[in-house]
Each structure stands twice: as structure tokens, then as C-alpha cells.
Amino acid sequence: MSNTPVATGAPRELIDPLTTRAAHSDFAVRLRANSEYVVIPLLALIIAAGLFAVFLMAIGKSPVDFVSYVWRGGFGTAFSFQNTLQRSAPLILTALAVAIPARIGLIMIGGEGALVLGGFAAGALAIPMIGHAPPMVALVLMALFAMIVGGFWVGFSGFLRYARGVNETISSLLLTYIGIAIMNFFVEGALRDLSNPNKPSTMPIGDAYMVGKIPGTQVHWGFAFGLALCVALYFLMARTTFGFAARVTGGNSRAALAQGLPVGRLIVACSAIAGACAGLAGFFEVAAIQGRANASLAAGYGFTGILVSFLARHNPLVIPPVAILLGGLVASGGLIQRRMELPDATVLVLQGFIFVVLLTSETLYGRFAIFRSTKERDRT
Amino acid sequence: MSVTEFSRRGLLKTAALGVAGATLNLGAVKRTFAAADLTVGIVYVGARDDFGWNQAHAVAIKSLKEVPGVKVVEEENVPETDAVSKSMESMINLDGAGLILATSFGYYTPFVVDLAKKYPDVQFRHAAPLWSQDKDPKNAGSYFGYLNQAHYVDGVAAGLCTKKNKIGFVAAKPIASVLSNINSVLLGARSTNPNATVQVIFTGDWSMPVREAEAANALVDAGCDVITCHVDGPKVVIETAEKRGVMSCGHNASQVPLAPKGFITGAEYKWITIYKGYASDLAEGKSLPNFLTGGYEVDFVQNTPFGAAATEPAQKAALAAIEGLKAKKPIYVGPLKDNKTGKVVIDKTYGNLDPFLDKMDYLLEGVVGSTT
Numbered sequence: 001m002s003n004t005p006v007a008t009g010a011p012r013e014l015i016d017p018l019t020t021r022a023a024h025s026d027f028a029v030r031l032r033a034n035s036e037y038v039v040i041p042l043l044a045l046i047i048a049a050g051l052f053a054v055f056l057m058a059i060g061k062s063p064v065d066f067v068s069y070v071w072r073g074g075f076g077t078a079f080s081f082q083n084t085l086q087r088s089a090p091l092i093l094t095a096l097a098v099a100i101p102a103r104i105g106l107i108m109i110g111g112e113g114a115l116v117l118g119g120f121a122a123g124a125l126a127i128p129m130i131g132h133a134p135p136m137v138a139l140v141l142m143a144l145f146a147m148i149v150g151g152f153w154v155g156f157s158g159f160l161r162y163a164r165g166v167n168e169t170i171s172s173l174l175l176t177y178i179g180i181a182i183m184n185f186f187v188e189g190a191l192r193d194l195s196n197p198n199k200p201s202t203m204p205i206g207d208a209y210m211v212g213k214i215p216g217t218q219v220h221w222g223f224a225f226g227l228a229l230c231v232a233l234y235f236l237m238a239r240t241t242f243g244f245a246a247r248v249t250g251g252n253s254r255a256a257l258a259q260g261l262p263v264g265r266l267i268v269a270c271s272a273i274a275g276a277c278a279g280l281a282g283f284f285e286v287a288a289i290q291g292r293a294n295a296s297l298a299a300g301y302g303f304t305g306i307l308v309s310f311l312a313r314h315n316p317l318v319i320p321p322v323a324i325l326l327g328g329l330v331a332s333g334g335l336i337q338r339r340m341e342l343p344d345a346t347v348l349v350l351q352g353f354i355f356v357v358l359l360t361s362e363t364l365y366g367r368f369a370i371f372r373s374t375k376e377r378d379r380t
Numbered sequence: 381m382s383v384t385e386f387s388r389r390g391l392l393k394t395a396a397l398g399v400a401g402a403t404l405n406l407g408a409v410k411r412t413f414a415a416a417d418l419t420v421g422i423v424y425v426g427a428r429d430d431f432g433w434n435q436a437h438a439v440a441i442k443s444l445k446e447v448p449g450v451k452v453v454e455e456e457n458v459p460e461t462d463a464v465s466k467s468m469e470s471m472i473n474l475d476g477a478g479l480i481l482a483t484s485f486g487y488y489t490p491f492v493v494d495l496a497k498k499y500p501d502v503q504f505r506h507a508a509p510l511w512s513q514d515k516d517p518k519n520a521g522s523y524f525g526y527l528n529q530a531h532y533v534d535g536v537a538a539g540l541c542t543k544k545n546k547i548g549f550v551a552a553k554p555i556a557s558v559l560s561n562i563n564s565v566l567l568g569a570r571s572t573n574p575n576a577t578v579q580v581i582f583t584g585d586w587s588m589p590v591r592e593a594e595a596a597n598a599l600v601d602a603g604c605d606v607i608t609c610h611v612d613g614p615k616v617v618i619e620t621a622e623k624r625g626v627m628s629c630g631h632n633a634s635q636v637p638l639a640p641k642g643f644i645t646g647a648e649y650k651w652i653t654i655y656k657g658y659a660s661d662l663a664e665g666k667s668l669p670n671f672l673t674g675g676y677e678v679d680f681v682q683n684t685p686f687g688a689a690a691t692e693p694a695q696k697a698a699l700a701a702i703e704g705l706k707a708k709k710p711i712y713v714g715p716l717k718d719n720k721t722g723k724v725v726i727d728k729t730y731g732n733l734d735p736f737l738d739k740m741d742y743l744l745e746g747v748v749g750s751t752t
Contacts, residue, residue, distance in 0.1 A: 072474065073470065073474065077473070077474070079469070079470070079473045079474075080470070080474070083466045083469070083470060086462065086466065087462075087463070087466065199485055199486050204489075285461070289461065289462045289490075290461070290490070291489075291490050294486075296459065296460045296461050296486060299459045299460075299461045299463070300459075330463075331466065331470075334455045334458075334466075334467045334470050334471075335470060335474060335475075337454065337455050337456065338421075338453035338454060338455060338471070338475060339453075343427075343456070344427075344455075344456050344457040
């Protein structure tokens with residue numbers, strides 16, 4: 001790639017007959033085309049970092065310190081990195097809840113509601129099972145129930161979109177608030193654990209029923225499940241007829257209908273998968289962290305997941321590294337507050353810069369000749 | 381060192397004495413801090429400048445920072461999720477914190493309890509009376525202040541300032557600590573003004589700025605000319621009262637800057653007493669108390685320095701009331717009836733820290749409003 005002339009592709013074509021280079025060039029062309037998706041986001045990150053450095057200097061703080069604390073607080077030690085991974089676990093799942101509907105052309109932002117209701121469903125289902133069902137059985141049932149409830153919640157938005165033409169972004173957002181209200185209604189009412197007077201919660205599920213850590217780490221199993229789901233859903237969307245049909249629908253739903261694709265079912269299915277991912281995140285919040293369902297479930301993971309998914313360009317395989325990057329920023333945010341005496345909002349400023357610059361960088365795709373194959377360039 | 385230490389404490393004390401008018405208690409002041417460094421980590425659930433709960437802690441932490449040999453690391457806006465356990469753990473692992481102060485209710489179970497088990501050499505203290513001797517680790521503990529004593533003083537002053545004999549109270553949730561504050565305002569006001577009543581509106585949650593403003597407005601419309609509150613951030617209530625041209629009493633932290641005209645005084649925690657006690661105990665190698673709670677008698681609460689609306693007699697009565705509380709003069713002098721059925725709910729006189737009062741689920745006769 002490096003020895004390929006950039007500006008003058010045509011003469012090279014004359015020197016090297018296509019036939020002898022076929023195998024090599026196919027790979028080179030794909031590498032070239034795909035590297036665009038790596039180089040541009042990296043460039044955007046660098047620009048955002050530069051802007052943020054200017055911001056830091058303007059308030060009289062050292063950008064070098066900042067970088068070293070992000071490294072130390074988010075990645076540099078075994079503790080820091082596990083802290084980062086743990087924080088990224090719910091983000092991976094809630095990002096999937098945005099990425100999968102995005103593939104079928106929906107901007108679904110209801111992950112928070114599905115997470116809260118999924119977590120609540122898991123916590124509520126646990127109550128009659130504590131002390132009766134074996135932990136493994138109880139946990140599997142809780143996880144399934146959380147996914148079903150989450151799937152139903154976002155799936156309902158998808159159904160409204162298809163059946164009634166209701167804007168899915170608005171309906172999923174509003175359903176989030178309804179979901180949180182439903183959880184609060186039960187947690188502060190019928191399902192409240194009265195031994196905990198000041199913080200309304202469901203009954204604690206107890207240590208025996210908690211999901212443990214991945215052996216040898218401080219990270220709970222939600223992270224591993226998130227990674228596995230990312231790979232599985234990537235294959236579902238990229239390598240199966242279901243995924244193909246979903247992407248066709250996302251490209252042009254009228255054309256998909258004309259082709260006889262079951263557009264309605266595809267939309268509801270993609271939405272339900274999304275909700276199930278967020279519901280699973282809620283299950284892990286209850287079963288691996290809180291040990292009970294309460295208002296702390298609505299911690300904003302569902303909303304941060306939107307950011308992660310957009311940054312990953314809705315590609316399930318890119319979600320984990322982006323989630324880890326954001327998790328690391330949040331994890332190091334504490335150290336930055338403590339050591340540099342900066343307010344908590346500093347990290348949000350950086351996130352804001354990254355988000356804006358990355359979204360702006362979308363317009364750069366296809367503008368650099370270097371990423372196009374020589375043949376394409378000849379045609380243009 | 382002990383000399384500078386003494387004078388700084390003296391200064392602090394004097395500042396508090398502007399209100400309290402107590403004498404220096406030399407026995408309690410004599411604290412020596414060893415050169416050995418102690419790092420204290422503190423986590424807040426909201427912003428440090430919220431004019432409320434978090435600010436009360438942050439103000440104390442600011443003066444704890446001046447204690448030689450004590451380093452403080454702070455983290456604000458930490459949600460009640462595993463984020464808080466990671467923040468505390470990060471303070472232990474990366475900053476070497478030996479004492480963790482967790483200041484929000486929801487931090488305790490499971491986060492503080494689990495971490496205390498994981499790090500037996502680190503001390504954890506949580507700002508709510510939740511620690512249980514039987515269940516919880518010995519390196520964890522609770523601290524809390526009986527803020528109702530300072531609310532009682534608010535009531536004493538407000539009773540003399542009010543012209544319409546109606547005090548308005550914006551409250552978050554009808555739980556025992558809130559109800560005790562409302563009842564204490566009433567009893568304080570009745571002690572100086574037998575005709576005083578307290579009208580209460582519950583907003584339903586700890587932080588509902590819009591409803592708090594509505595409630596404050598409604599109370600002013602109902603004829604209250606002094607407004608006070610028990611919500612997380614009293615900023616909105618105090619500002620609304622000031623805008624409506626009525627007087628106000630504060631809660632949690634100092635709201636003097638918010639009401640230059642109408643402020644009387646306010647009920648504040650004095651966490652610094654507890655925090656400095658912890659620091660000196662650790663410096664001296666003593667074990668920390670697991671459960672610390674109290675009011676004026678142990679200097680855990682205070683009243684905000686008087687604002688512009690506090691009249692001369694009100695100031696005098698308030699200072700006298702503070703002296704009384706320091707001498708453990710009881711607030712709940714029975715028998716007292718509730719405001720719903722007229723039934724006697726407090727059969728006799730109870731001490732200010734009596735556990736019987738922690739189970740309060742009623743409003744006293746003289747309070748207008750209902751817990752349900």
C-alpha cells in the first residue's frame with residue numbers, strides 16, 4: 001500500500017497487468033477501503049483531544065497531567081483496567097440496543113427504559129425463588145425474564161413504528177419514562193422491602209443468588225456476555241439472511257416491501273433484540289451489582305449507550321473498544337477530579353468534544369482519494 | 381504546631397459561636413495530629429456547591445484539609461451504583477486512602493459493606509444511621525446529626541419573626557427524620573409564640589426543584605410569612621421565598637447568600653466536628669467509633685449565622701435555645717397530641733436522642749398538613 005502512488009494511479013495500472021496482481025490487489029483494495037473507517041475516527045479523536053487540550057490550558061490546567069491521569073485511572077494498573085472493563089459492561093449491552101435497530105433504519109433510544117424494567121423484572125421474579133430454586137436456575141430464569149420484558153418494551157416501540165407510523169425515537173424515549181415510573185410504582189409500593197425504610201427497594205436477592213466475577217478478575221460476567229453478544233449479533237446482521245433482509249429494509253423499506261420481505265416482523269424483531277440486550281444489562285445490574293431492584297437502576301447507562309453506538313457507527317464489533325474507551329474516561333474521571341481538582345463536568349466536556357467532532361467527521365467519508373481503489377479513481 | 385492548631389480551631393469555633401455563643405471546651409479541643417499522613421477519601425452524590433446536603437459536607441472537608449498531616453481526596457456526582465464502589469476502591473488503591481467517607485444514603489448497602497469486607501485495613505464511615513453491630517464489618521460505621529435540634533432553634537427564631545403566625549414547611553418525604561424536623565420547628569415556634577402554626581407540603585422526593593418552587597409559592601399564597609424546608613437542595617425554596625418577599629429559614633448548609641433580605645437562620649450539620657475527631661483518632665492510633673450521632677450537646681449541628689430578617693429578640697431567644705439544647709434540654713415535652721385524631725402520641729417527656737422519637741410517624745397538633 002505504501003509504495004502505491006497516490007496521485008497518479010493510472011500509470012501504475014499500465015505497468016502492472018491486472019492479472020498478475022489480482023490476488024494481492026483485492027486484499028489491498030479492501031484494506032484501503034476499510035482503513036477509512038479506522039483512520040477518520042482516529043483523526044477525529046486526535047482533533048477532539050487537541051480541542052480539549054486547548055480548553056484545559058484555558059482554565060490553567062496541564063493537558064499532559066490529564067493524559068497521564070486518564071492512563072493511570074483508566075488503563076495503567078490492573079485495578080484501573082478492571083475498573084474500566086466493569087464500567088464498560090452495561091454500556092456494551094445498551095449500545096447494542098441502539099446499534100441493532102439502527103441497522104434496520106430506526107433510531108431507537110429506549111435502552112434506559114428496557115434496562116430499568118428488565119432489571120426490575122429480574123429482581124421481582126427473584127423474590128418467590130429465593131431459598132427455593134437453585135441459584136443457577138433462578139439466575140437463568142431471571143435473565144430470560146429480564147430479556148423478555150426488555151424486548152417487549154422496545155419491541156413495542158418497533159411495533160408502533162410499523163403498525164401506526166409512530167416515530168420510534170420519540171416513542172422509545174417516552175416509554176423510558178413510563179418504564180421508570182412503573183418500576184418506582186412497584187418498588188415504592190407493593191414490592192417494597194419494608195426492612196429498608198429510607199431507600200425503597202425490592203427484597204435483596206442474597207449473596208447466594210448473585211452473579212459472580214469472571215475468575216481471576218474483578219469484572220462481573222456481564223462484560224463477557226456483552227462481548228459474546230456483540231460477536232453473535234455481528235454475525236446475525238452481517239452473515240445471515242435475517243441480517244441481510246434487515247439491512248435491505250434499513251436501506252429502503254419500500255423496496256424491501258416490494259421484494260416481499262416481512263418488513264413489519266423484521267422491525268419488531270430487531271427492536272425486540274435491542275430491548276433484550278438492554279434488559280440483560282438490567283439483569284446484571286440487579287444480579288451482579290445492586291442485589292435488588294431500586295431507583296439506582298436508572299443510572300443513565302441506557303443514554304450513554306446511545307453515544308457508544310453512534311461512535312461505533314452501529315457496528316457491533318466496534319462497540320466493545322468504544323465502550324472500553326468511554327468506560328476508561330469515566331473510570332479515570334474520579335482520579336482527575338481528585339488529583340487535578342477539576343469538577344466532575346470536565347470529563348463530560350471531553351466526551352462532548354469527542355461526540356461532536358466524530359459526528360462532524362461523518363462528512364469526511366469518501367472525500368479522500370487515498371482510500372479509494374485505483375480502479376474507482378479511474379472511473380471518477 | 382499545637383499553638384497554630386489551637387488558634388485555628390479557636391477561629392473556627394468563634395465563627396460558629398457567632399450563633400452559638402458557647403464557651404470553648406478545652407478538653408474537646410486538645411487534639412494533636414501526628415505527622416503520619418492520613419488520606420481521607422470522600423464521595424458525594426451531587427455537586428459540592430448545591431447549597432444543601434453535599435455542600436454541608438464539602439464545607440467541613442475544606443476545613444479538614446487544613447489539618448496538618450491530613451490529605452483529602454474528593455469526588456462529586458458519584459451515582460449510587462457500582463460507580464461508587466469503584467470510586468472508593470480507586471481512592472484506596474491509587475491514592476492510599478485510609479478513611480473513606482461515603483455521604484449518600486444509597487452508598488451503604490451493598491457498596492460500603494462489601495468494600496469494608498474486602499479492605500479490612502481501611503476505615504469506612506457512612507453518613508446515615510445504618511451500621512448494625514451484629515451484621516456489619518467492624519471497620520465500617522455510621523455518623524449522623526440530629527438536625528431537628530437546629531430546626532427547633534429555627535422555630536424559636538421564626539416564632540418571634542412571623543407576623544401572621546404561619547410558618548410554611550416544604551418537605552421531601554414523610555419519613556421519621558423529616559417529620560421530626562417539622563415537629564421541632566412547630567415546638568420551637570410555640571415556645572416563643574403560642575399562636576404559631578406550621579403548614580407543610582410534601583413534594584414526594586428529595587430533589588424536585590419545580591415542585592419545591594410550587595410548594596413554596598402555595599405556602600406563601602396560603603398566608604405563611606416564614607418558609608423553611610427539608611429537601612436535598614433548599615436553593616429553590618429559599619430563592620422563591622426571597623422573591624415573594626417573605627422570610628426564610630435554611631436547611632443543611634448556609635443559604636445566607638440566597639436571601640439577603642429575608643433570611644432568619646438555618647439548620648446546618650456540623651460535620652467538621654466528626655471529621656476532625658476521626659482524623660485525630662486515627663493519628664493517635666485509636667480505633668474509630670462505629671456509631672456516632674448527636675446534636676448540639678456534642679456539637680454535631682449548628683445554626684446559620686443570623687440573616688437580615690432576624691430581629692433582636694429572635695436572636696436572643698435562639699441563642700438561649702441553643703444553650704438549652706447544649707445542656708440537653710428536651711424538645712419533646714409530653715404529653716403531645718397528633719394533628720389527625722388528637723390522640724396523645726408522645727406520652728411523656730423524651731430526651732432529645734431517645735430512640736422512641738426515631739420512630740416518629742405523625743405530625744403534632746399545630747401542624748397543618750398530612751403525612752399521607
